[in-house]
Amino acid sequence: MKPVSRKAATWSAFLLLSTLSMLPACKDGSSGEGDAGSANSGSSAISASAPTEPAYGDALVLGTIGDASNLIRMLAGDSSSAEIAGMIFEPLITYDKTLSEFEPRLAESWEISRDGLEISFKLREDVRWTDGEPFDVHDIKFGFDTIRDPSTLTAYAEDYLQVKEMRVQGDHAFTVVYEEPYAPALGSWASIMVVLPEHILKDEDFGDTKFSRNPIGNGPYVLEDWTTGESISIISNNDYYRGRPYIDRHRWRIIPDQQTMFLELKGGGIDLMGLTPLQFKRQTDTRTFEEQFAKYEYYSNGYTYLGYNLSNPLFKDKRVRQALTHAIDRQELIDGVLLGLGTTTAVPYQPGTDWVNKDVEPWPYDPSRAKELFAEAGWKDRDGDGVLDKDGAQFSFELITNNGNEQRLKTATIIQKRLDQIGVKANIKTLEWSAFINDYINKRRFEAVILGWSMDPDPDQYIIWHSSKTGEKEFNFVGYNNPEADEVLEKGRRTFDKTERKKFYDRFQELIHEDQPYTFLYVPKSLPTVHKRFHGIDPAPAGISHNLTEWYVPTAFQKHTVTR
Amino acid sequence: MLRYLLTRIAGLVPLLIGVTFVSFLVINLAPGSPVELMTDLNPKAGPEVQQRLEKEYGLDKPLPVQYWIWVSKLARGDFGRSFQQDRRPVLDKIKEALPVTLALNVMSLAIVLCVAIPIGVYSATHQYSLGDRATTVFVFVGFAMPSFWFALLCILFFSVHLGWLPISGLRSFDHNALSDVGRVLDIAKHLILPVCISGFTSLAAMSRYMRSSMLEVIRQDYINTARAKGLDERTVTFRHALRNALLPIITLLGLSIPGLIGGSVIMESIFAIPGMGRLFFQSILARDYPLIMGVLVMSSMLTLIGNLAADLMYAVADPRLRKR
Numbered sequence: 092m093k094p095v096s097r098k099a100a101t102w103s104a105f106l107l108l109s110t111l112s113m114l115p116a117c118k119d120g121s122s123g124e125g126d127a128g129s130a131n132s133g134s135s136a137i138s139a140s141a142p143t144e145p146a147y148g149d150a151l152v153l154g155t156i157g158d159a160s161n162l163i164r165m166l167a168g169d170s171s172s173a174e175i176a177g178m179i180f181e182p183l184i185t186y187d188k189t190l191s192e193f194e195p196r197l198a199e200s201w202e203i204s205r206d207g208l209e210i211s212f213k214l215r216e217d218v219r220w221t222d223g224e225p226f227d228v229h230d231i232k233f234g235f236d237t238i239r240d241p242s243t244l245t246a247y248a249e250d251y252l253q254v255k256e257m258r259v260q261g262d263h264a265f266t267v268v269y270e271e272p273y274a275p276a277l278g279s280w281a282s283i284m285v286v287l288p289e290h291i292l293k294d295e296d297f298g299d300t301k302f303s304r305n306p307i308g309n310g311p312y313v314l315e316d317w318t319t320g321e322s323i324s325i326i327s328n329n330d331y332y333r334g335r336p337y338i339d340r341h342r343w344r345i346i347p348d349q350q351t352m353f354l355e356l357k358g359g360g361i362d363l364m365g366l367t368p369l370q371f372k373r374q375t376d377t378r379t380f381e382e383q384f385a386k387y388e389y390y391s392n393g394y395t396y397l398g399y400n401l402s403n404p405l406f407k408d409k410r411v412r413q414a415l416t417h418a419i420d421r422q423e424l425i426d427g428v429l430l431g432l433g434t435t436t437a438v439p440y441q442p443g444t445d446w447v448n449k450d451v452e453p454w455p456y457d458p459s460r461a462k463e464l465f466a467e468a469g470w471k472d473r474d475g476d477g478v479l480d481k482d483g484a485q486f487s488f489e490l491i492t493n494n495g496n497e498q499r500l501k502t503a504t505i506i507q508k509r510l511d512q513i514g515v516k517a518n519i520k521t522l523e524w525s526a527f528i529n530d531y532i533n534k535r536r537f538e539a540v541i542l543g544w545s546m547d548p549d550p551d552q553y554i555i556w557h558s559s560k561t562g563e564k565e566f567n568f569v570g571y572n573n574p575e576a577d578e579v580l581e582k583g584r585r586t587f588d589k590t591e592r593k594k595f596y597d598r599f600q601e602l603i604h605e606d607q608p609y610t611f612l613y614v615p616k617s618l619p620t621v622h623k624r625f626h627g628i629d630p631a632p633a634g635i636s637h638n639l640t641e642w643y644v645p646t647a648f649q650k651h652t653v654t655r
Numbered sequence: 656m657l658r659y660l661l662t663r664i665a666g667l668v669p670l671l672i673g674v675t676f677v678s679f680l681v682i683n684l685a686p687g688s689p690v691e692l693m694t695d696l697n698p699k700a701g702p703e704v705q706q707r708l709e710k711e712y713g714l715d716k717p718l719p720v721q722y723w724i725w726v727s728k729l730a731r732g733d734f735g736r737s738f739q740q741d742r743r744p745v746l747d748k749i750k751e752a753l754p755v756t757l758a759l760n761v762m763s764l765a766i767v768l769c770v771a772i773p774i775g776v777y778s779a780t781h782q783y784s785l786g787d788r789a790t791t792v793f794v795f796v797g798f799a800m801p802s803f804w805f806a807l808l809c810i811l812f813f814s815v816h817l818g819w820l821p822i823s824g825l826r827s828f829d830h831n832a833l834s835d836v837g838r839v840l841d842i843a844k845h846l847i848l849p850v851c852i853s854g855f856t857s858l859a860a861m862s863r864y865m866r867s868s869m870l871e872v873i874r875q876d877y878i879n880t881a882r883a884k885g886l887d888e889r890t891v892t893f894r895h896a897l898r899n900a901l902l903p904i905i906t907l908l909g910l911s912i913p914g915l916i917g918g919s920v921i922m923e924s925i926f927a928i929p930g931m932g933r934l935f936f937q938s939i940l941a942r943d944y945p946l947i948m949g950v951l952v953m954s955s956m957l958t959l960i961g962n963l964a965a966d967l968m969y970a971v972a973d974p975r976l977r978k979r
Contacts, residue, residue: 150828152828158929160739160740160741161740161741161742166740166742167740168740169740172740241703241707244704244707244708244711245704246704248704298711298742299742303741303742304741316831318826318929319748319751319752319929320751320752320928320929320930320933320934321824321825321826321927321929322824322826342828344824344927345927345929346823346824346927347923347924347927347933348823348924348925348927350807350925351807351810351822351823351924351925351926351927354807354810354811354814354815354822354823355822355823357815358814358815358818358822360821360822360823360824360828523686524687525685525686525687525691525942526686526687528687528691529686529687529691530686564705651828651829654832
């Protein structure tokens with residue numbers, strides 16, 4: 092939903108989230124299994140008797156910890172900018188709420204050639220920019236050329252540089268041609284990166300244009316006001332091609348302090364925020380709160396892991412890594428750190444989505460099995476000092492994580508205790524983010540690390556696990572190298588056929604599970620809460636914000652009168 | 656006098672250059688660069704992006720060259736552009752954050768003066784009385800209490816429980832629909848808590864200075880002389896003693912000038928006020944060198960000017976200095 096919704100307790104945690112996210116455009120990706128998005132409805136004073144037909148009007152006020160920076164999506168990396176730009180610009184296609192299929196948006200249809208090398212899009216003809224100019228394929232071509240232009244300072248060119256050629260057909264159709272089939276490509280078109288009005292921007296200096304703070308879009312909302320550091324408001328677009336959204340105005344209020352934001356929520360100053368596990372469990376379980384607010388919980392699209400430096404002799408043997416996983420009680424971590432609001436996972440895929448290999452279960456917490464595995468690998472406590480040893484060396488390592496992230500520190504502490512019980516010494520060290528990344532992760536000077544990744548709806552994980560991605564600053568920093576995993580990761584990228592891809596990634600998950608280059612610790616839940624006057628909320632794996640344009644407040648409950 | 660002034664001003668220039676040089680060096684010593692923060696662990700960023708960004712920001716040049724470019728731009732009044740993603744001019748960003756910080760600090764300084772000086776005078780003239788002890792406890796409570804905690808308590812009581820004041824921010828939801836007077840009142844209402852809390856938490860220094868300075872003065876012979884002349888205690892205290900006792904306060908005021916543009920990160924975060932404290936803090940986290948340097952240049956300039964102003968005011972207030 093928002094960066095807030097998770098571990099953001101401090102600024103460094105915030106920065107961390109924005110730098111870690113694999114796909115900031117899909118920040119709201121979330122999931123549900125079983126209890127997916129169960130709203131704690133209870134007895135609602137608001138939805139009791141009065142009519143609840145959809146009605147236009149009212150405003151939704153959201154709390155966010157950080158201001159947006161730039162509403163040209165390709166130039167912004169922070170989640171606030173991505174979230175707001177996503178309301179102002181419309182993508183070509185979009186993931187559906189289950190995050191498994193694509194739905195048409197600006198493109199009414201698309202087709203993948205049989206050899207998988209060409210994707211052809213057919214655009215709608217009834218879309219206009221909010222200044223009245225028609226939207227057509229030349230706008231996409233402009234955005235595409237801009238993001239590929241080496242002088243554009245964007246961090247998101249990679250996906251578009253894979254394209255060999257873009258062929259424009261008439262005013263409302265185009266085809267992109269790839270060198271070889273590239274399955275994640277379709278996901279790259281499910282974003283607003285290349286949707287820009289050519290007629291406004293063609294003569295502008297892209298690095299220095301007022302457009303970045305005063306954009307003209309074609310999405311459901313129009314930017315109304317942006318007061319730096321305070322608030323950003325958008326107002327509904329009357330000409331939106333899918334019909335004017337019900338809620339007239341959205342306003343993000345920038346409130347850096349989580350406590351203040353919570354007080355604002357209770358005081359009626361904001362209608363929606365992401366709760367911390369503590370707030371969710373202990374501070375919102377009152378009658379008055381539950382009468383006013385609906386709480387939602389579903390699995391987020393991020394996971395926290397313990398990664399081992401596989402080039403370190405300690406961690407070379409996969410039995411040792413399996414033993415470590417068996418020695419860590421992951422349910423205890425979830426109960427202690429997340430107050431139970433999370434789930435264990437064995438694989439780097441969002442729980443509840445189609446890509447998860449259901450046959451792969453997390454290794455159980457089993458200290459005696461851990462001891463067996465250690466013994467098989469030659470690690471025993473021979474000198475009786477309580478620490479395992481082998482060839483005279485003790486099993487002792489440094490466990491690092493970034494400072495300012497309370498959840499990770501607590502996780503590390505609990506792990507330390509559990510490992511100590513089976514004779515493994517872990518020394519915790521926390522580091523400032525920049526030093527952590529530059530001096531330790533990028534230079535591979537670490538033994539074990541606690542970190543997190545966000546997950547993309549596309550199953551491709553090439554850049555994190557392929558053995559070619561172990562160079563400095565690349566993301567396979569644990570140095571995972573399994574030829575079979577390499578092979579399935581490559582094949583998974585080369586076919587668009589979902590059943591076939593699923594086979595490759597199922598195998599990939601089995602391999603990762605067996606090799607345990609990471610111990611997958613947990614997937615936390617997203618815990619948004621929304622004022623009960625808002626109706627039409629439909630929790631799904633994609634979160635609650637996937638159908639924001641369909642939310643409404645019945646006339647009787649409208650709080651704000653919005654004048655244009 | 657004029658000559659003195661000119662020498663003092665001429666002396667400021669090398670000092671300022673020294674300050675900027677050291678700051679420039681130190682911020683570059685901190686691990687991490689603005690570019691790395693943008694591209695680190697971002698799988699969507701290709702490998703060339705970092706080099707391209709470095710080139711654009713001029714970070715590929717040696718440090719002395721970077722410093723020279725920065726100084727020569729500064730000499731022409733150009734503070735450069737922020738390295739953050741909005742790429743806006745540093746001056747624009749400072750101009751946005753400065754007014755609210757300045758207003759907040761000036762108002763809380765005014766509160767501090769209005770409350771601390773009477774407290775100081777009272778506790779000096781009534782040394783060791785119950786009133787003296789009570790005010791001492793009062794100001795030290797303010798000093799010792801963590802401001803974030805106190806602020807949250809106040810919000811909870813005045814805003815959530817009683818509902819008298821807004822919780823945070825500077826403007827209400829319907830701010831734009833209000834009349835001009837209404838808008839001013841709206842902002843004023845939002846400022847009451849932050850101003851009072853930051854005033855209360857900084858009473859201690861000023862009131863204790865005032866107290867000790869006053870204590871020193873009322874023991875002087877000329878105060879005895881004034882009393883011996885038969886002046887009533889009121890005149891002695893306020894006309895003769897207070898005036899002299901205020902001199903150190905002037906120095907203190909001069910020194911607090913740079914503090915006027917520096918905001919408090921904690922207070923600004925809790926009250927969601929977009930001021931200088933948050934701007935500076937964020938710029939450090941983002942390794943936004945031009946913005947960090949911009950703020951540093953301004954505050955070091957103000958510190959130097961503040962010192963100079965304090966010396967000058969001293970001369971104006973104290974006839975003994977003026978004659979020399």
